[in-house]
Amino acid sequence: MSIVLVTRIFALVGIGIGILGILFRLGSIMNRPFKQDLARAQGSSTRGVLYAFTLGMAPWEKESTAIHWIAYLRGILFHVGIFLAAAVLIASPWLNLLPGWITWTAAVITGASALLDLAGIFMRLRDPNLRVLSLPDDFAAILITSAFTGLACATLIWPAILPAFYVLTGLMAAYIPFSKIRHCVYFFYAKFFFGMGYGHRGVIGQPEGKYAE
Amino acid sequence: MQTQTAINTFIEETGSWVASQLEACTRCGMCAEACHFYQATGDPEFAPVWKIELLKRAYEQRFTLTGKLKLALGVDKPIHDEDVLHWSKIIYEACTLCNKCSMVCPMGISLGPLIHDVRTGISKAGAVPADLMAAVNKQMEEGSPLGVTDDVYNDRMEWVADEWEVELPMDQRGADTLVVFSSIEIMKFPENIAAIAKILHKAGEKWTLSRKGREVVNFGFYEGSPERTKIIMGRVFDAAKELGVKKIVVTECGHAYDALRWTAANMMDVPAGIEVTHIVALLGEYVKTGRIKLKQGAYNDGAITFHDACKIQRRGGHIQEPRDILHILAPDSFKEMTPNREESICCGGGGGVIAIKEADPIRYAAFELKIDQIKKAGAKTVAMSCSNCRLQFVDCVQHFNLDVKVAGLSQMVADALEE
Numbered sequence: 013m014s015i016v017l018v019t020r021i022f023a024l025v026g027i028g029i030g031i032l033g034i035l036f037r038l039g040s041i042m043n044r045p046f047k048q049d050l051a052r053a054q055g056s057s058t059r060g061v062l063y064a065f066t067l068g069m070a071p072w073e074k075e076s077t078a079i080h081w082i083a084y085l086r087g088i089l090f091h092v093g094i095f096l097a098a099a100v101l102i103a104s105p106w107l108n109l110l111p112g113w114i115t116w117t118a119a120v121i122t123g124a125s126a127l128l129d130l131a132g133i134f135m136r137l138r139d140p141n142l143r144v145l146s147l148p149d150d151f152a153a154i155l156i157t158s159a160f161t162g163l164a165c166a167t168l169i170w171p172a173i174l175p176a177f178y179v180l181t182g183l184m185a186a187y188i189p190f191s192k193i194r195h196c197v198y199f200f201y202a203k204f205f206f207g208m209g210y211g212h213r214g215v216i217g218q219p220e221g222k223y224a225e
Numbered sequence: 226m227q228t229q230t231a232i233n234t235f236i237e238e239t240g241s242w243v244a245s246q247l248e249a250c251t252r253c254g255m256c257a258e259a260c261h262f263y264q265a266t267g268d269p270e271f272a273p274v275w276k277i278e279l280l281k282r283a284y285e286q287r288f289t290l291t292g293k294l295k296l297a298l299g300v301d302k303p304i305h306d307e308d309v310l311h312w313s314k315i316i317y318e319a320c321t322l323c324n325k326c327s328m329v330c331p332m333g334i335s336l337g338p339l340i341h342d343v344r345t346g347i348s349k350a351g352a353v354p355a356d357l358m359a360a361v362n363k364q365m366e367e368g369s370p371l372g373v374t375d376d377v378y379n380d381r382m383e384w385v386a387d388e389w390e391v392e393l394p395m396d397q398r399g400a401d402t403l404v405v406f407s408s409i410e411i412m413k414f415p416e417n418i419a420a421i422a423k424i425l426h427k428a429g430e431k432w433t434l435s436r437k438g439r440e441v442v443n444f445g446f447y448e449g450s451p452e453r454t455k456i457i458m459g460r461v462f463d464a465a466k467e468l469g470v471k472k473i474v475v476t477e478c479g480h481a482y483d484a485l486r487w488t489a490a491n492m493m494d495v496p497a498g499i500e501v502t503h504i505v506a507l508l509g510e511y512v513k514t515g516r517i518k519l520k521q522g523a524y525n526d527g528a529i530t531f532h533d534a535c536k537i538q539r540r541g542g543h544i545q546e547p548r549d550i551l552h553i554l555a556p557d558s559f560k561e562m563t564p565n566r567e568e569s570i571c572c573g574g575g576g577g578v579i580a581i582k583e584a585d586p587i588r589y590a591a592f593e594l595k596i597d598q599i600k601k602a603g604a605k606t607v608a609m610s611c612s613n614c615r616l617q618f619v620d621c622v623q624h625f626n627l628d629v630k631v632a633g634l635s636q637m638v639a640d641a642l643e644e
């Protein structure tokens with residue numbers, strides 16, 4: 013068996029563990045009682061959910077993102093890099109078929125994303141508030157995700173790195189259920205509930221008021 | 226103290242909704258700067274995400290493998306008595322449950338309700354700050370935290386009726402609307418009662434007051450005790466049922482509105498066919514439908530701004546109505562503060578904080594953010610629709626010796642009614 017095949021299997025096993033772990037966690041949450049909001053609606057929950065997943069994430073909509081636009085931009089860019097690295101992983105058996113400009117564009121984005129992600133370590137150490145809040149998992153998550161995007165970048169430039177990318181993928185995927193990286197799943201739940209709750213109350217996403225202007 | 230009861234409560238409170246919120250947190254720290262107490266003091270313990278730490282710890286240690294492992298390895302500590310006491314100070318003295326942090330969290334985590342859950346656990350453990358608990362007990366025993374007993378209520382209402390020459394219908398069966406004031410209005414801002422009575426008469430509303438349901442304030446809700454919250458809300462609902470009204474109007478009180486309008490249905494059997502609304506919604510409707518007419522530009526001399534109350538605007542959705550009204554009353558002089566609406570900065574006195582003497586220094590410190598906002602807007606008058614905010618404003622205007630007028634929106638509307 014070639015090293016590529018062995019490491020690919022390793023990656024697949026890791027991904028399998030990751031998916032199972034997330035499903036297990038999700039299952040135990042879903043088994044907990046869910047209380048529906050029985051108060052009479054004042055606005056539309058659907059509009060609230062739509063708003064939460066669209067305009068609500070726009071930088072100009074929130075004072076906090078407008079003020080902290082560097083942190084916002086960093087967050088957007090390194091998440092784009094992670095998704096792109098995942099795409100590189102899926103396309104990994106056929107990377108040599110990609111046109112050169114796509115390969116190089118993807119390499120630049122994933123490389124930049126790795127650096128921006130890594131910057132999170134310094135941000136956490138520098139900011140006194142973040143320092144107090146941070147747990148070892150925060151640093152581990154940054155290290156492993158920036159290694160993931162960094163290796164995706166390296167694989168695009170030097171295809172021989174692919175086995176290392178697979179090994180890292182396997183490790184990262186298996187680590188997800190135990191780390192805060194699992195927010196990639198729970199984000200959708202929290203945002204959905206946010207949109208539903210505040211839409212129901214007529215605070216966000218409604219035709220009248222701020223969002224109709 | 227019963228720490229285990231607190232832990233059990235945290236676990237009970239952690240349904241799928243709470244659990245998914247806790248799981249989504251990335252510890253990014255963005256919520257910290259949303260909190261006026263953190264902004265005013267820079268104390269990392271006042272970061273909203275830190276305020277829910279006990280809930281998170283209880284959840285993880287009970288439901289997750291990582292939490293159990295961390296506990297077994299000694300990386301994480303179980304919750305002790307001193308933790309409960311420590312967090313009691315943080316979440317009662319340095320949190321107004323304003324929910325601004327939710328609006329800022331990139332994940333959309335509803336921190337306000339989660340902090341309320343922490344209060345529930347701590348209240349069950351018997352670790353509520355003494356001042357707040359004294360007010361709760363007073364309300365349970367006398368019906369009001371400010372001592373508005375039956376006799377006091379009768380006297381005050383008679384006096385208001387005489388002083389402002391308004392009619393205050395009492396215990397009128399067959400009325401459509403029950404109006405319930407807060408003891409802050411009854412004792413500190415009685416002019417609000419007269420103002421609202423004047424507006425209701427002008428609008429031709431068939432309304433009544435009730436001796437039984439005479440207090441809308443709910444200190445059980447501040448405390449986080451579901452049992453006491455229900456008992457106190459029950460007094461208002463029972464009165465409404467007995468009088469056969471179709472609507473309960475909560476006057477200028479934010480948290481009482483949050484309790485009766487949004488929480489009651491999820492906590493207890495609320496009488497069918499009775500709608501709960503806030504006075505600001507009613508005013509908006511009266512103006513929109515022409516039931517009352519206001520003098521255009523009645524307040525056009527000197528810049529005027531509006532303070533959004535956390536429980537009425539940010540959590541209650543009545544963001545537009547006060548603005549529609551102020552655009553009539555002060556078309557040229559109305560100025561927004563920044564940030565405003567659902568992102569507005571809390572006054573720092575809500576959530577029971579103003580009732581806790583030990584919280585005074587941080588309450589005043591938090592208000593300095595508001596002073597800055599008012600100055601930047603160049604406002605000489607600040608209008609608002611919550612009497613708890615108004616109490617904080619009046620106290621802070623005096624404390625900081627500010628040249629700012631504090632006005633209740635209902636009072637402004639009443640003074641600007643077209644004859």
Ligand code: SF4
Binds near residue numbers: 250255256274336
């Ligand atoms: S802003 Fe939201 S995700 Fe970030 S630390 Fe606060 S609660 Fe957690």
Ligand code: SF4
Binds near residue numbers: 319322340571
């Ligand atoms: S609810 Fe308000 S006071 Fe409480 S932590 Fe959040 S921002 Fe601070």
